[in-house]
Amino acid sequence: MADISPTRFERPTGLAFLGYASGIIIIFWCLAGAGFSVDKVLSSPPRFADFASRAFPPNLDPQVLSRLGTKMVETLQIAVAGAAIGVILSLPVALLAARGLIAGPWINHITRTALSFVRAVPDIAWALVFVVAVGLGPFAGMLAIVVDTIGFCGRFFADDMEGAEKGPAEALTATGARKIDVVVCATIPAATPAFISTSLYALEKAVRSSTILGLVGAGGIGIELKVGFDLFDYPTAMTVILMIAVVVIGIEQVSGWARTRIIGEER
Amino acid sequence: MVVSAVDIEARSIAKTYGETPVFADVSFRLARGEAVALVGANGAGKSTLLRCLMGLIPVSDGQVNLLGVVANTAKGRALRTLRARVGLVSQKHNLVPRLSVLSNVVHGLLGKEPGIRHWNHALAPKASRDAAMSALEKVGLADYAMRRADRLSGGQSQRVAIARAIVSAPEVLFADEPCASLDPSAGEDVMDLFFRLVKDEGVTVIFTSHNVDHALRYGDRILGLAGGALKLDATAASLNPTDLRELYG
Numbered sequence: 001m002a003d004i005s006p007t008r009f010e011r012p013t014g015l016a017f018l019g020y021a022s023g024i025i026i027i028f029w030c031l032a033g034a035g036f037s038v039d040k041v042l043s044s045p046p047r048f049a050d051f052a053s054r055a056f057p058p059n060l061d062p063q064v065l066s067r068l069g070t071k072m073v074e075t076l077q078i079a080v081a082g083a084a085i086g087v088i089l090s091l092p093v094a095l096l097a098a099r100g101l102i103a104g105p106w107i108n109h110i111t112r113t114a115l116s117f118v119r120a121v122p123d124i125a126w127a128l129v130f131v132v133a134v135g136l137g138p139f140a141g142m143l144a145i146v147v148d149t150i151g152f153c154g155r156f157f158a159d160d161m162e163g164a165e166k167g168p169a170e171a172l173t174a175t176g177a178r179k180i181d182v183v184v185c186a187t188i189p190a191a192t193p194a195f196i197s198t199s200l201y202a203l204e205k206a207v208r209s210s211t212i213l214g215l216v217g218a219g220g221i222g223i224e225l226k227v228g229f230d231l232f233d234y235p236t237a238m239t240v241i242l243m244i245a246v247v248v249i250g251i252e253q254v255s256g257w258a259r260t261r262i263i264g265e266e267r
Numbered sequence: 268m269v270v271s272a273v274d275i276e277a278r279s280i281a282k283t284y285g286e287t288p289v290f291a292d293v294s295f296r297l298a299r300g301e302a303v304a305l306v307g308a309n310g311a312g313k314s315t316l317l318r319c320l321m322g323l324i325p326v327s328d329g330q331v332n333l334l335g336v337v338a339n340t341a342k343g344r345a346l347r348t349l350r351a352r353v354g355l356v357s358q359k360h361n362l363v364p365r366l367s368v369l370s371n372v373v374h375g376l377l378g379k380e381p382g383i384r385h386w387n388h389a390l391a392p393k394a395s396r397d398a399a400m401s402a403l404e405k406v407g408l409a410d411y412a413m414r415r416a417d418r419l420s421g422g423q424s425q426r427v428a429i430a431r432a433i434v435s436a437p438e439v440l441f442a443d444e445p446c447a448s449l450d451p452s453a454g455e456d457v458m459d460l461f462f463r464l465v466k467d468e469g470v471t472v473i474f475t476s477h478n479v480d481h482a483l484r485y486g487d488r489i490l491g492l493a494g495g496a497l498k499l500d501a502t503a504a505s506l507n508p509t510d511l512r513e514l515y516g
């Protein structure tokens with residue numbers, strides 16, 4: 001029988017070869033730009049061990065713990081307040097961003113571009129801006145979370161509504177209902193499970209952001225991390241890191257539980 | 268033949284999707300109170316024709332008169348007003364799953380009375396709640412008013428969809444394979460109920476079906492689509508099942 005199976009390996013075309021080669025060159029160029037140094041990699045384990053030995057055991061002094069605990073509560077307050085307001089404000093924004101719902105293509109495009117811009121600016125940069133605008137403290141942090149949440153939920157709520165089942169909306173359109181009535185009565189209920197899922201994810205994201213906003217003076221536990229490192233108080237810094245890890249993981253668990261609880265097995 | 272009001276008139280309408288023609292030069296008139304079955308093979312264009320007649324999608328050529336209004340050019344408020352005078356029941360019930368049965372029926376009034384008061388049964392005026400409850404009574408589901416719509420069986424859902432379509436007292440009802448997603452016995456029940464209601468109220472009905480018996484039993488008249496043209500237009504009494512099966516080639 002004649003061998004009709006294709007060859008196992010194909011020789012890359014000239015263009016493909018050029019593509020691979022330039023990809024590799026770009027990566028090396030980037031490593032150089034990032035100051036990659038084998039020396040530093042090799043010498044870092046002892047230094048890291050030194051840090052670890054000075055950071056352990058973490059500072060578990062009750063007074064410190066209660067101070068950090070208070071800051072952690074503030075962090076969560078920033079996150080929850082910011083995420084809640086952000087989610088509420090995202091709804092009208094998403095209505096403008098969703099294609100084929102109530103707004104025309106131009107408004108869709110402008111809104112989506114504005115949301116991309118909001119997302120492109122990192123949360124910590126928004127915090128810096130709001131520190132200038134409203135002064136140091138948790139309020140600046142909360143505003144940063146609000147804006148960050150709108151950038152995220154505005155976009156994904158819009159996608160959720162675009163992807164929602166069309167049947168009920170079509171049925172109401174056929175009864176002569178106005179667009180806005182169709183959206184409220186059919187599209188939004190159909191997208192609600194996705195909204196809940198997106199909102200819970202926004203909350204997780206807000207908690208993660210809020211833990212570092214303190215680095216720029218926008219409230220929360222981040223400031224303790226900075227002070228710990230600045231004063232070479234590594235045990236306290238280690239306590240902060242562990243607290244953040246525990247809280248972030250805890251929030252992820254709670255939100256996962258809430259997701260299945262509220263939405264149920266079906267979506 | 269007695270001269271009577273014409274509710275639907277198609278004047279040599281055609282529909283193409285992009286380059287693909289679905290049907291061309293289709294003309295007919297439906298008198299008030301008539302029940303018409305639209306039959307044809309899968310893909311013959313029955314659903315497309317119904318949607319054109321309702322003004323849900325534009326026709327490529329020709330003119331549709333629905334209740335004395337040119338449906339294919341109506342826009343905005345005029346189109347909504349026209350749609351509020353007709354009802355649609357599709358193969359899928361298309362209820363809003365997370366809302367109560369009663370709210371879903373109240374939504375049927377949104378065309379005539381737009382706005383927040385008809386978003387939910389809790390906000391609705393008494394007259395609207397009463398109308399919705401009486402529509403639910405007619406389909407035998409008054410006891411299920413507060414049940415979530417996604418906790419109903421297929422047959423019950425379709426009956427709620429019928430209640431939503433009749434709550435606004437439409438003058439013309441469109442039904443696209445209203446029992447296709449139901450088992451035979453639930454399908455019979457839904458068809459019986461639907462046609463009892465429309466005959467009581469003297470509503471004009473145009474429905475599609477793949478069931479030859481249904482077409483002949485419930486239709487006063489049969490329209491057959493095949494090969495992109497109207498191949499059949501006759502009274503049900505003058506036809507037998509074999510004539511219809513021929514249409515499916």
Ligand SMILES: Nc1ncnc2c1ncn2[C@@H]1O[C@H](COP(=O)(O)OP(=O)(O)OP(=O)(O)O)[C@@H](O)[C@H]1O
Pocket residue numbers: 284289307308309310311312313314315316
């Ligand atoms: N939105 C659309 N875009 C392009 N082509 C379409 C669209 N909707 C339907 N068609 C095509 O138009 C033709 C008629 O479809 P239609 O759904 O009207 O048929 P039907 O008679 O209702 O069939 P069935 O008995 O299966 O419901 C089909 O060939 C279909 O592929």
Ligand SMILES: [Mg+2]
Pocket residue numbers: 313314315443
């Ligand atoms: Mg069809």
